[in-house]
Structure formats: C-alpha cells, structure tokens
Amino acid sequence: MKKNFTYALIFLLLCAVYSSSFAADEGLPLPLKSYHKRNTSVTEKWKEAGRGYFNPYEYKPPKVEGAGTDCLKCHKVLTPTVVKDWEDSKHFKKDVGCTNCHNDHSNLIMPTPDTCGKCHAARTMQHRGGKHGVGWKNVIAAGGKGGAAGRYLAQYSEMQEGGCGTCHSIETKCDSCHTRHAFKPKEAREPDACGTCHMGPDHAQIEYYESSKHGVIFKVEGKGFEDGGRAPTCVTCHMSGGNHDVSQGISIGGASQGKFIGQTNSGNSQRKNPNGISMNEITGEDFTRERDKMLRVCINCHSKRFAEHKLSIADGVKIASDAVAGEAIKEIVDLYNSGLLNPMPDDRPENPFAGFNLVLTSHQLYEQTSGIEALYFEMYKFDLVHAWKGAYHFSPDWTHWFGNAPMKLKLARIKDMANQLRRLNKLELKLNVKPEKVEFGE
Ligand code: HEC
Ligand code: HEC
Ligand code: HEC
Ligand code: HEC
Ligand code: HEC
Ligand code: HEC
Ligand code: HEC
Ligand code: HEC
Known part of the structure; x- marks a missing residue:
C-alpha cells in the first residue's frame, strides 16, 4: 500500500517535471527544421514588442499598473543610467521631462519625430526633406506585392528589424545620430555617429x-x-x-x-x-x-x-x-x-x-x-x-x-x-x- 503510494507520488512528480519542462519550452528559441518562412517571426519573444522599438509609430506599451506621474520614483531604481543621462542633458536644464517625450504609463509612447517636432519644428522639417526622411518608406512602401521592398519581404521578422529596420528607422527615430537620453550635438557631429549605418559592402x-x-x-x-x-x-x-x-x-x-x-x-x-x-x-x-x-x-x-x-x-x-x-x-x-x-x-x-x-x-x-x-x-x-x-x-x-x-x-x-x-x-x-x-x- 505504502509502496503504491510512493510510486504514485513519483509518477505525479514526473508528470509535474514533464509538464513544467513543456512550459519552459514555450518561447525558447528552438532550432528550425527548415529554411525560414518569409515575412514572419521565428521566435515568440520578438512578437511581444514587435516593431515598436524601431518604428515607434507602431509601439505597444507594457502593462504597468498604477504608475502615476512620479516617473523618477521608480525609474531612479529601475533604469538609473537613463535618469542620469537625462539629468546631464540640456532637456533637464530646460524642464523637458520624461512625460514630454513618453506621456505616462496609462498612454505610454516612444517618441517619434512628431514628438520631437513639437519643440524642434525646423530640424524635423529639414530631416523629412531629405532621404533620411523616406528611409523607412523606401523599405515598406516600395510598392512590391506585400507593399514593401523585395529583399525585405524575403526575410523573417527578426532579420527585417535587426538587418533592415535598425538602419532604416532613421525616418522614424530622431535618436539615430543623437543618442538618448544625453542628446549631445557634439556626439552627433562625430563621423562615427554616421558610421553604424554608413558602412559595409554596399x-x-x-x-x-x-x-x-x-x-x-x-x-x-x-x-x-x-x-x-x-x-x-x-x-x-x-x-x-x-x-x-x-x-x-x-x-x-x-x-x-x-x-x-x-x-x-x-x-x-x-x-x-x-x-x-x-x-x-x-x-x-x-x-x-x-x-x-x-x-x-x-x-x-x-x-x-x-x-x-x-x-x-x-x-x-x-x-x-x-x-x-x-x-x-x-x-x-x-x-x-x-x-x-x-x-x-x-x-x-x-x-x-x-x-x-x-x-x-x-x-x-x-x-x-x-x-x-x-x-x-x-x-x-x-x-x-x-x-x-x-x-x-x-x-x-x-x-x-x-x-x-x-x-x-x-x-x-x-x-x-x-x-x-x-x-x-x-x-x-x-x-x-x-x-x-x-x-x-x-
Ligand atoms: C510604479 C513604478 C513606475 C513608475 C512610477 C513609472 N514607471 Fe515606467 N516602468 C515601470 C516598469 C516596471 C517598467 C518595465 C521595466 C522593464 O521591463 O524593464 C517601466 C517601463 C517604462 C518604459 C519603457 C517601456 C518599454 O517598452 O521598454 C518607459 C519609457 C517608462 N517606463 C516611462 C515612464 C514614465 C514617462 C513615467 C512617468 C510618467 C514612468 N515610467 C513611471 C515602472 C514605473
Ligand atoms: C527628449 C525626449 C526624451 C526624454 C525627455 C526622455 N526620453 Fe526616454 N526615450 C527617448 C527616446 C527617443 C527613446 C527611444 C525610443 C525608441 O527606441 O523608439 C527613449 C526610450 C526610453 C526607454 C526604453 C529604452 C531603453 O533604452 O531601455 C526608457 C526606459 C526611457 N526612455 C525612460 C525615460 C525616463 C525614465 C525619462 C525621464 C527621466 C525619459 N525616458 C525621458 C526620449 C526621451
Ligand atoms: C517639450 C519640448 C521638447 C521636446 C519634446 C524635445 N525637446 Fe529637445 N530641446 C528642448 C529645449 C527647450 C532644448 C534646449 C534648447 C536650447 O537651450 O537652446 C532642447 C535641446 C535639444 C538638443 C540640443 C542639446 C544640447 O546639448 O545642446 C537636442 C539634440 C535635442 N533637443 C533633441 C531632441 C530630440 C531628438 C527630441 C525627441 C526625441 C527632443 N529634443 C524633444 C525641447 C524639447
Ligand atoms: C540609423 C542609420 C543612419 C545613420 C546613423 C545615418 N544615416 Fe544617412 N542614411 C541612412 C539611410 C537608411 C539612408 C538611405 C535612405 C533612403 O534613401 O531611403 C541614408 C542616406 C544618406 C545620404 C544620401 C542622401 C541622398 O540624397 O542620396 C546622406 C548624404 C547621408 N545619409 C548622410 C548621413 C550623415 C552625414 C550621417 C551622420 C551625421 C548619417 N547619414 C547618419 C541611414 C543612416
Ligand atoms: C547598415 C545599415 C543598413 C542596413 C542593415 C540596411 N540598409 Fe538599406 N540603406 C542603408 C543606407 C545607409 C542607404 C543609403 C546610402 C547609400 O546607398 O550610399 C541604404 C539604401 C537603401 C535603399 C535605397 C533607397 C533609395 O533612396 O534609393 C533601399 C530600398 C534599402 N536600403 C533597403 C534595405 C533593405 C530592404 C534592407 C534589409 C533587407 C536594408 N536596406 C538594410 C543602410 C542600411
Ligand atoms: C543624420 C544625423 C542626425 C539625425 C538623424 C538627427 N540629427 Fe539633430 N543634429 C545632428 C547634428 C550633427 C547636430 C549638430 C549640428 C551642429 O552643431 O552643427 C544636431 C543638432 C540638433 C539639435 C541642436 C540644436 C540645433 O538646432 O542645431 C536639435 C534640437 C536636433 N538636432 C534635433 C533633431 C531632431 C528633432 C531630429 C529628428 C527629426 C534629429 N535632430 C535627427 C545630427 C542628426
Ligand atoms: C574644412 C576644410 C576642407 C573642406 C571643407 C574640404 N577639404 Fe579637401 N582637404 C582639406 C585638407 C586640409 C586637405 C589635405 C591637403 C593635403 O593633402 O595636403 C584636403 C585634401 C583633399 C583631397 C586630397 C588631397 C589632394 O591634393 O588630392 C581632395 C581630393 C579634396 N580635399 C577634395 C575636397 C572636395 C572636393 C571638397 C568639397 C566636397 C573638400 N575637399 C572639402 C580640407 C578641406
Ligand atoms: C569633403 C566632403 C565630404 C565628406 C567629408 C563626406 N562626404 Fe559624403 N559625399 C560627398 C560628395 C561630394 C558626395 C556625392 C555628391 C554628388 O552626388 O554630387 C557624397 C555622397 C554621399 C552619400 C551618397 C552615396 C555616395 O556615397 O555617393 C552618402 C550616403 C554620404 N556621402 C555619406 C557620408 C558620410 C556618412 C560621411 C562621413 C563618414 C561622408 N559622406 C563624408 C562629400 C563628402
């Protein structure tokens, strides 16, 4: 009787380990069995945030309940270097705070050129007047069958972001030559600020x-x-x-x-x-x-x-x-x-x-x-x-x-x-x- 009970217990334990190993598998980047599919993601993780970080017009915020408007209360602990870089910037001196660029957690955004453009209209208009202002359109609205450029559509989502979007987001993000949250003009004047994108075989x-x-x-x-x-x-x-x-x-x-x-x-x-x-x-x-x-x-x-x-x-x-x-x-x-x-x-x-x-x-x-x-x-x-x-x-x-x-x-x-x-x-x-x-x- 006792023996049976022990066996049952072991069986249950094994079941638990087995099912939890299933749970742990969810979202793991497991090997692919064949050539990737086009225009779709190969990991679950990527889908969570999707394109929002490089195309803030499509940003999906995380759920953070009851955060209120005292951003520094949590973010001094959660993201201390973000707060420090901001404190060292001209924005801090001129009272441009987190909410000017991000709103608050009930309506969180990642800033687009429109956000910066509210205060920097002339620079934003110039940016849009040149090729940097069509960098993303030229990829996703090139007029192909899926509405986009051929080489883009032939890739999977992670490559579309890591291997196209990170450079072509020059249209959708002002922190391409400037870096957040310091936004120092001296840094943007360095040739290396252009070099991340203006390099390589082409x-x-x-x-x-x-x-x-x-x-x-x-x-x-x-x-x-x-x-x-x-x-x-x-x-x-x-x-x-x-x-x-x-x-x-x-x-x-x-x-x-x-x-x-x-x-x-x-x-x-x-x-x-x-x-x-x-x-x-x-x-x-x-x-x-x-x-x-x-x-x-x-x-x-x-x-x-x-x-x-x-x-x-x-x-x-x-x-x-x-x-x-x-x-x-x-x-x-x-x-x-x-x-x-x-x-x-x-x-x-x-x-x-x-x-x-x-x-x-x-x-x-x-x-x-x-x-x-x-x-x-x-x-x-x-x-x-x-x-x-x-x-x-x-x-x-x-x-x-x-x-x-x-x-x-x-x-x-x-x-x-x-x-x-x-x-x-x-x-x-x-x-x-x-x-x-x-x-x-x-
Ligand atoms: C109660 C604590 C709390 C307060 C207050 C708070 N936040 Fe957050 N915030 C968080 C948490 C938790 C996250 C998620 C962090 C993570 O995933 O690493 C977060 C993430 C963020 C992110 C990044 C989101 C992303 O997709 O990566 C931004 C931007 C942000 N907060 C801005 C703000 C702003 C602006 C304010 C003030 C209006 C604010 N937060 C106030 C807790 C808070
Ligand atoms: C002048 C505008 C501006 C201000 C002010 C600003 N941010 Fe940001 N922040 C940005 C930009 C631009 C990004 C990058 C957006 C993207 O990737 O699309 C960003 C991204 C972030 C992220 C997510 C990216 C990461 O590196 O983890 C967090 C967290 C964040 N900001 C927190 C803050 C907090 C907290 C404050 C206030 C102390 C603040 N921001 C003030 C412009 C600003
Ligand atoms: C609410 C208004 C406001 C918003 C939104 C804003 N800025 Fe500013 N920004 C300012 C002000 C004010 C200054 C200081 C201007 C001065 O002193 O001449 C400034 C200065 C700057 C500077 C020069 C900093 C220096 O050290 O000289 C840069 C670069 C800059 N902003 C970029 C951005 C970018 C990029 C965004 C969007 C991600 C943005 N700003 C959003 C108001 C804003
Ligand atoms: C985040 C990536 C990125 C950064 C950083 C970047 N560029 Fe570009 N640049 C691009 C892309 C993408 C294009 C092509 C856009 C298109 O034609 O669709 C481009 C195009 C150009 C062009 C061609 C204009 C034309 O009419 O043919 C010039 C010139 C240029 N960039 C100069 C610069 C300079 C100077 C810097 C640094 C101060 C810089 N870029 C930083 C991505 C970047
Ligand atoms: C390392 C950054 C980078 C990556 C990654 C990248 N590009 Fe570009 N792309 C640029 C730059 C910079 C230019 C323009 C500069 C030049 O050609 O001298 C450009 C030019 C272009 C143009 C020409 C636009 C015009 O005005 O004629 C298209 C279309 C394009 N890229 C599509 C893509 C696609 C699709 C991908 C991914 C499969 C991709 N690019 C990956 C940086 C990049
Ligand atoms: C191609 C790189 C690049 C991009 C993209 C870029 N900037 Fe700049 N930005 C610079 C450089 C370089 C300077 C310094 C110019 C100088 O001092 O001669 C600068 C300076 C500034 C300044 C400081 C004051 C001034 O007017 O000179 C502001 C404000 C600014 N940029 C806003 C923006 C905004 C808003 C965007 C997005 C629409 C943006 N920048 C995108 C390179 C860039
Ligand atoms: C800020 C000053 C400055 C600007 C602007 C400038 N250059 Fe130069 N350039 C120099 C200096 C200094 C040298 C080094 C001269 C030497 O080799 O003795 C040089 C060298 C050169 C050289 C190679 C040396 C040679 O004798 O063949 C060429 C080619 C050249 N420049 C072309 C141009 C062209 C074309 C432009 C405009 C698109 C330009 N430069 C803009 C300062 C400048
Ligand atoms: C001395 C001036 C000078 C400097 C410095 C310079 N460029 Fe150029 N760039 C030119 C000229 C000239 C052209 C071609 C103009 C034309 O179409 O008549 C050009 C064209 C370009 C183009 C279009 C494609 C191409 O290569 O012809 C890009 C992108 C570009 N430059 C980026 C950069 C970047 C990034 C840097 C710094 C790493 C840089 N340039 C430094 C003068 C310069």
Whole structure:
C-alpha cells in the first residue's frame, strides 16, 4: 500500500517535471527544421514588442499598473543610467521631462519625430526633406506585392528589424545620430555617429572617409571643421550649418545606385538608366544646382577649380562603372530570354516584389537565385558602388582595388559563365539530355 503510494507520488512528480519542462519550452528559441518562412517571426519573444522599438509609430506599451506621474520614483531604481543621462542633458536644464517625450504609463509612447517636432519644428522639417526622411518608406512602401521592398519581404521578422529596420528607422527615430537620453550635438557631429549605418559592402562611407586625407587629418587632430579643426567631417559636407536635410548637395552620387541625368526629375521614384540599372532620374539643372551647393562647402578650404576637378573624377567613375555593369545585364537578359538561367525565375520561390520575372538591380534577391545572378548581385551592389562612392569620398584604394578591379573581374567571370551555359545547352540539345535544375523547395 505504502509502496503504491510512493510510486504514485513519483509518477505525479514526473508528470509535474514533464509538464513544467513543456512550459519552459514555450518561447525558447528552438532550432528550425527548415529554411525560414518569409515575412514572419521565428521566435515568440520578438512578437511581444514587435516593431515598436524601431518604428515607434507602431509601439505597444507594457502593462504597468498604477504608475502615476512620479516617473523618477521608480525609474531612479529601475533604469538609473537613463535618469542620469537625462539629468546631464540640456532637456533637464530646460524642464523637458520624461512625460514630454513618453506621456505616462496609462498612454505610454516612444517618441517619434512628431514628438520631437513639437519643440524642434525646423530640424524635423529639414530631416523629412531629405532621404533620411523616406528611409523607412523606401523599405515598406516600395510598392512590391506585400507593399514593401523585395529583399525585405524575403526575410523573417527578426532579420527585417535587426538587418533592415535598425538602419532604416532613421525616418522614424530622431535618436539615430543623437543618442538618448544625453542628446549631445557634439556626439552627433562625430563621423562615427554616421558610421553604424554608413558602412559595409554596399555603402562604406565611413571607411572611404577614414582612408581619405580628410579622415586622416580628423583622426590626428581629433576635431572637425565645426569644432575648429582643419578637416571636413560628414556633417561639414552633408549637414552644413546644422541643416538636417542630408540630400543638400547630392547630384548623381546619391543613395543606393545614385542617379542619372535625363529629361525629368523622378523624385524618390526609380527609373532604369540607359544601362538598365534602377535609380532616381534628375535633370541637368538639378545637377548644376546641387553641385554648386557642394562646391560652396569645398571652397572654405580649396580653390574652386581644384574641387570641381576632383569631383569630376568621381562623376567619370560613376558613369563609366554603370556602363560596365550594363554589359553584364545584357548577358543575363540574353540567357533569360533563351531560358538558360538555372533555375529560371519561375522555377524558384517568387520574388516578393516582381513575381516570377527576372529582376536585376533594385529588388533583386541575393538568395534562392541562379549562380550567375548571384555573381551579378555582388558586382552591382558592392563593387560598382565602391568605385564611385569611394571616388566621391576621395579614397583611391576603394575606388580602384575594392571597386573598379573586382567589378571588371566579375564581368569576365559572368561572360565566361554565360558562355559555358550556352555551350552546355547546345550539348544537351544534341544529346537529347534533359537539363538538371537547381532546386530550392518552398
Ligand atoms: C510604479 C513604478 C513606475 C513608475 C512610477 C513609472 N514607471 Fe515606467 N516602468 C515601470 C516598469 C516596471 C517598467 C518595465 C521595466 C522593464 O521591463 O524593464 C517601466 C517601463 C517604462 C518604459 C519603457 C517601456 C518599454 O517598452 O521598454 C518607459 C519609457 C517608462 N517606463 C516611462 C515612464 C514614465 C514617462 C513615467 C512617468 C510618467 C514612468 N515610467 C513611471 C515602472 C514605473
Ligand atoms: C527628449 C525626449 C526624451 C526624454 C525627455 C526622455 N526620453 Fe526616454 N526615450 C527617448 C527616446 C527617443 C527613446 C527611444 C525610443 C525608441 O527606441 O523608439 C527613449 C526610450 C526610453 C526607454 C526604453 C529604452 C531603453 O533604452 O531601455 C526608457 C526606459 C526611457 N526612455 C525612460 C525615460 C525616463 C525614465 C525619462 C525621464 C527621466 C525619459 N525616458 C525621458 C526620449 C526621451
Ligand atoms: C517639450 C519640448 C521638447 C521636446 C519634446 C524635445 N525637446 Fe529637445 N530641446 C528642448 C529645449 C527647450 C532644448 C534646449 C534648447 C536650447 O537651450 O537652446 C532642447 C535641446 C535639444 C538638443 C540640443 C542639446 C544640447 O546639448 O545642446 C537636442 C539634440 C535635442 N533637443 C533633441 C531632441 C530630440 C531628438 C527630441 C525627441 C526625441 C527632443 N529634443 C524633444 C525641447 C524639447
Ligand atoms: C543624420 C544625423 C542626425 C539625425 C538623424 C538627427 N540629427 Fe539633430 N543634429 C545632428 C547634428 C550633427 C547636430 C549638430 C549640428 C551642429 O552643431 O552643427 C544636431 C543638432 C540638433 C539639435 C541642436 C540644436 C540645433 O538646432 O542645431 C536639435 C534640437 C536636433 N538636432 C534635433 C533633431 C531632431 C528633432 C531630429 C529628428 C527629426 C534629429 N535632430 C535627427 C545630427 C542628426
Ligand atoms: C569633403 C566632403 C565630404 C565628406 C567629408 C563626406 N562626404 Fe559624403 N559625399 C560627398 C560628395 C561630394 C558626395 C556625392 C555628391 C554628388 O552626388 O554630387 C557624397 C555622397 C554621399 C552619400 C551618397 C552615396 C555616395 O556615397 O555617393 C552618402 C550616403 C554620404 N556621402 C555619406 C557620408 C558620410 C556618412 C560621411 C562621413 C563618414 C561622408 N559622406 C563624408 C562629400 C563628402
Ligand atoms: C540609423 C542609420 C543612419 C545613420 C546613423 C545615418 N544615416 Fe544617412 N542614411 C541612412 C539611410 C537608411 C539612408 C538611405 C535612405 C533612403 O534613401 O531611403 C541614408 C542616406 C544618406 C545620404 C544620401 C542622401 C541622398 O540624397 O542620396 C546622406 C548624404 C547621408 N545619409 C548622410 C548621413 C550623415 C552625414 C550621417 C551622420 C551625421 C548619417 N547619414 C547618419 C541611414 C543612416
Ligand atoms: C547598415 C545599415 C543598413 C542596413 C542593415 C540596411 N540598409 Fe538599406 N540603406 C542603408 C543606407 C545607409 C542607404 C543609403 C546610402 C547609400 O546607398 O550610399 C541604404 C539604401 C537603401 C535603399 C535605397 C533607397 C533609395 O533612396 O534609393 C533601399 C530600398 C534599402 N536600403 C533597403 C534595405 C533593405 C530592404 C534592407 C534589409 C533587407 C536594408 N536596406 C538594410 C543602410 C542600411
Ligand atoms: C574644412 C576644410 C576642407 C573642406 C571643407 C574640404 N577639404 Fe579637401 N582637404 C582639406 C585638407 C586640409 C586637405 C589635405 C591637403 C593635403 O593633402 O595636403 C584636403 C585634401 C583633399 C583631397 C586630397 C588631397 C589632394 O591634393 O588630392 C581632395 C581630393 C579634396 N580635399 C577634395 C575636397 C572636395 C572636393 C571638397 C568639397 C566636397 C573638400 N575637399 C572639402 C580640407 C578641406
């Protein structure tokens, strides 16, 4: 009898351990069994707060009952460094408190540019006038099938936030160059404040700058033009006089693939340039107006002729490099028309922007694609832009050895791959062999 009771007890205990281990599993980041699904989260934890921290327009507050309005009572203990940073800021001195930016717990918000704009209207308007002001729209309202950019929709939620949103939230958050809760202008003037986002294989501005004479002088002196130094910083050339519209002075050397001079101004919309690359179109007048603005910055320190000459080098690199990438586009379009890409777009998971059509540049995916398109992606997205973006920032090595050289080496490999695909196809036809397709599932 006693024995049975002991067994029953052990059984119950085991049940309890078993079920509690189930409870503990909930929300754990357990391994995935196959390639991730698109546009949906892979952990439960992420869903709790969702996009609210990088897109405060979609913020969902936590439930904190009966908090009232004495923020410091709890937050001096809960988040002491937040309170200290705020106490060291101008906001504290001018009586701008927690509730001015967050409301209270019954209606808690994370501040958007509209919140800051109540007191900083001019800076907010400037910010919105340039490309920083459309940084998030260009991702989620790009006009693809799910309303958004192809490469964004092809990802899972955690990557969409950590690998797109954290940079592109420049539109929805003013604490991108400024950091909370200190909000020190000196910190925002540092090139490193731009560097978190303006780095890497497709826009390495911080690296171009650091390897230019300007960057070297900044490093040696530890201060830029605004703080009495000899060297211009990112802010000297792009936010002259503190103007928060970073598109001032940008002509054909703009964000992403830059722009081309045509008959009309396409604004923020994309057109195909004569080489088949998607980018913004501007007019000759736009070019001259913006170039003049940039030259006004240079002539603080250089002769106008010197500055014009150096910028014309970068213009030359831009238009010549676009034409090199155009040669690769011709090869790939020809293979597509002959049905020779492996796999063809309709034999692989669809491009969320353009369905099963061939997409080169702009919304081209870097995953679940053919080998030759993958190589082209690296060529146009990385090498091509290093050549001219490096040149606009006066870094000779990025212009040549990280830009021009790998771009042209890839053109050689693309032409060779295209040639092999055509030859293989001839053989297969002759031998009446069915071609083997690369498979991706899904
Ligand atoms: C009774 C204590 C209490 C008071 C008073 C209080 N808070 Fe909180 N607050 C909390 C708790 C608890 C959290 C959740 C902390 C966590 O998850 O680490 C929190 C979180 C926050 C967060 C972060 C929310 C998030 O999503 O990360 C903000 C912002 C905040 N409080 C602002 C305020 C403001 C503004 C006031 C004054 C109007 C205030 N709090 C007053 C307890 C309090
Ligand atoms: C000038 C505006 C401003 C003021 C004043 C301000 N905050 Fe914030 N706070 C922000 C911004 C901006 C964020 C980041 C929002 C986001 O991530 O979308 C933030 C985020 C937070 C967070 C969550 C993020 C984290 O790092 O944990 C807490 C907690 C917080 N604030 C507490 C406070 C408290 C407490 C006060 C008052 C002592 C305060 N804030 C005053 C602007 C402000
Ligand atoms: C309720 C009004 C108010 C709100 C809301 C507000 N600020 Fe301010 N801010 C001020 C005032 C006042 C000053 C001090 C201006 C001065 O002394 O010239 C200031 C100063 C600043 C400064 C300069 C600080 C310095 O050390 O010189 C920055 C940067 C700044 N705010 C950014 C922000 C950002 C970003 C937000 C939103 C997250 C924001 N502010 C929200 C009122 C506000
Ligand atoms: C691209 C980086 C960047 C972003 C994004 C940014 N700021 Fe600034 N901000 C700066 C820099 C740099 C300065 C210092 C300018 C100077 O001193 O020449 C500054 C200075 C300020 C100042 C101090 C006083 C002044 O007017 O110069 C305020 C206020 C301010 N910013 C508000 C905002 C607001 C509001 C937003 C969001 C709409 C914002 N900032 C977004 C870089 C940025
Ligand atoms: C000496 C001036 C100067 C400095 C310093 C400078 N830039 Fe630029 N930047 C330019 C010029 C010139 C262009 C191309 C303008 C055009 O389109 O005619 C440009 C273009 C850009 C672009 C558009 C894409 C591209 O690279 O062409 C970005 C983004 C950019 N700069 C960011 C930065 C960042 C971030 C820093 C600091 C790490 C920086 N710049 C430093 C002059 C400068
Ligand atoms: C949080 C990330 C982030 C930070 C920090 C940041 N930027 Fe940007 N910047 C972006 C994004 C994203 C774009 C492209 C937006 C678009 O075109 O949709 C961009 C575009 C630009 C452009 C191109 C403008 C054009 O018209 O083509 C310039 C110039 C620029 N940024 C300068 C700066 C400077 C200078 C700083 C630092 C003071 C800075 N950015 C800080 C994310 C950032
Ligand atoms: C490290 C920061 C960072 C990450 C991560 C990032 N971007 Fe960007 N993105 C930028 C910057 C900075 C620019 C513009 C500067 C340049 O091209 O020289 C830009 C440009 C763009 C543009 C061109 C906008 C225009 O005006 O033509 C699009 C679209 C874009 N990014 C989408 C995405 C998507 C989608 C993801 C994620 C799959 C992503 N980006 C990830 C920083 C980032
Ligand atoms: C705040 C002053 C300042 C501004 C503004 C400035 N530069 Fe410079 N720049 C310098 C200094 C100082 C040097 C180092 C000269 C040397 O190498 O002896 C330099 C070097 C250069 C160099 C490399 C050296 C060479 O002889 O080829 C180029 C190219 C250049 N600048 C172009 C520009 C252009 C174009 C602009 C405007 C978009 C510009 N700079 C804006 C101060 C400035």
